[in-house]
Amino acid sequence: MEQIKAYFESNFQMSEADWSIFSSKLNRVECSKKEILLEVGKTEKYLSFIENGIVRLYVPKEDGELTFAFVFQGGFVSAYDSFLTQSPSTYVVETVTDTVLWRLTYQDLQTVYKETDIGNFIGRKASEELFLKKSQRELSLLQDSAEERYLKLFTERPEIIQQIPLKYIASYIGITPQALSRIRSRIS
Structure with a gap:
């Protein structure tokens, strides 16, 4: 308390x-x-x-x-x-x-x-x-593309990137886990 x-x-x-x-x-x-x-x-x-x-x-x-x-x-x-x-x-x-x-x-x-x-x-x-x-x-x-939404998480909500499973992150930014995998591959 x-x-x-x-x-x-x-x-x-x-x-x-x-x-x-x-x-x-x-x-x-x-x-x-x-x-x-x-x-x-x-x-x-x-x-x-x-x-x-x-x-x-x-x-x-x-x-x-x-x-x-x-x-x-x-x-x-x-x-x-x-x-x-x-x-x-x-x-x-x-x-x-x-x-x-x-x-x-x-x-x-x-x-x-x-x-x-x-x-x-x-x-x-x-x-x-x-x-x-x-x-x-x-x-x-x-306003943002899926990739922009994902990148914004790094600066605006880093706790999500650090602590949330990728399947939930994909759902949160409005894409499939496979699309998130492609975005992650592109930006790494």
Whole structure:
């Protein structure tokens, strides 16, 4: 819990009273590698902070999977549209590695909003972080070639190159593993 407290202290001026309320709502969950946190058709009940590990969000397809996000240690993860609307998710949330999460339920977040001075700032920070990652990815898919998207990962998201299996990277940049192999051969 110290990692999440340090994160909040570096981003907000949080009183001990607010921290006490907020931290009392958090639940620590240890997850195995490749554990499904949320299935298609289920409603997201949690906004989670990753203490350790990597989580992937993807759309299952008949011919494979379409990965659209990775979230690493120190980030928030959620099927956020499902969380906000409390409606079924259209994608899967799965761990890539053994992962430790600090989870806050939808109802508990509403309580934090009502009972603390800092609650709305926490919600806004999580929303902004998730939105920025989503919009950057969408723009890259619209503006960049597959090779440019792959090369950008080296500078913008080196943790993906270093820690994610190539089949997931290929899916993330919108190509087949074979096409990624050709790109890697060309640029090496």
